[in-house]
Amino acid sequence: MKETLRSTNLVKTYGPVSALAEVSLTVEPGESLAIMGPSGSGKSTLLHVLSGILRPDSGTVWLGDTDVTGLRDHERSRLRRERFGFVFQDGQLVDELSAAENVAFPLLLAGWKRSKALREASRWLERLGLSGMESRKPGEMSGGQAQRVAIARSLVHRPAVVFADEPTGALDQATGHEVMQILTTVCQMSGATLIVVTHDMEVAKWCNRLVEIRDAVVHDDRKLGVGR
Numbered sequence: 636m637k638e639t640l641r642s643t644n645l646v647k648t649y650g651p652v653s654a655l656a657e658v659s660l661t662v663e664p665g666e667s668l669a670i671m672g673p674s675g676s677g678k679s680t681l682l683h684v685l686s687g688i689l690r691p692d693s694g695t696v697w698l699g700d701t702d703v704t705g706l707r708d709h710e711r712s713r714l715r716r717e718r719f720g721f722v723f724q725d726g727q728l729v730d731e732l733s734a735a736e737n738v739a740f741p742l743l744l745a746g747w748k749r750s751k752a753l754r755e756a757s758r759w760l761e762r763l764g765l766s767g768m769e770s771r772k773p774g775e776m777s778g779g780q781a782q783r784v785a786i787a788r789s790l791v792h793r794p795a796v797v798f799a800d801e802p803t804g805a806l807d808q809a810t811g812h813e814v815m816q817i818l819t820t821v822c823q824m825s826g827a828t829l830i831v832v833t834h835d836m837e838v839a840k841w842c843n844r845l846v847e848i849r850d851a852v853v854h855d856d857r858k859l860g861v862g863r
């Protein structure tokens with residue numbers, strides 16, 4: 636289902652430090668949004684609050700009609716598992732599992748039968764150019780290949796929103812481009828909204844909107860001509 640992600644007046648402090656000061660943001664279904672800003676400006680905090688990992692001090696996050704911030708912890712965990720996908724800088728794949736098992740993981744959590752989940756995982760690996768690598772472990776793959784596995788895992792359960800925190804941070808520039816191309820293309824194909832935190836304008840250019848955060852507030856919010 637396609638749902639708007641909306642935040643109103645998000646405030647988050649860590650002791651005396653203001654990480655988010657009244658941040659309101661609406662991200663339409665299918666949009667790809669890059670969040671940029673200097674170190675310490677509040678990007679990761681915003682990503683964590685929008686994705687329900689962190690609770691704000693005040694303010695609300697809505698996914699469609701659901702008040703994410705108002706959910707109890709177990710309900711929020713469930714929403715994260717079912718409606719959101721995540722891609723991190725270093726992939727955060729499970730080393731002991733094969734590529735296919737890693738991708739199948741969200742489906743197994745959702746109660747799919749193992750054989751059906753693995754078949755669906757293989758289809759996603761194929762879509763991402765990793766046919767024949769189903770039984771490889773993350774340690775037996777290149778950084779770019781592992782990140783493609785992570786992208787497959789983030790989308791296999793058809794989430795409404797994929798959150799990516801510095802998804803190319805551990806890759807060289809050419810591989811980073813490739814990964815952003817794949818990430819934006821597959822999100823678009825599956826209708827998922829994409830939210831990417833990055834320091835790198837070359838990464839942000841793959842998105843169709845850029846929000847700049849400075850000192851815990853949205854400093855700039857503009858459309859981008861997509862760089863693909």
Ligand SMILES: Nc1ncnc2c1ncn2[C@@H]1O[C@H](COP(=O)(O)OP(=O)(O)OP(=O)(O)O)[C@@H](O)[C@H]1O
Nearest residue numbers: 649652653654672673674675676677678679680681
């Ligand atoms: N758990 C925490 N405890 C105390 N202060 C924190 C914590 N997490 C973040 N902060 C502070 O909140 C502010 C915003 O941090 P945040 O990590 O959101 O910034 P960022 O823009 O993602 O930075 P970077 O680009 O360096 O990752 C910073 O001043 C940071 O030091």
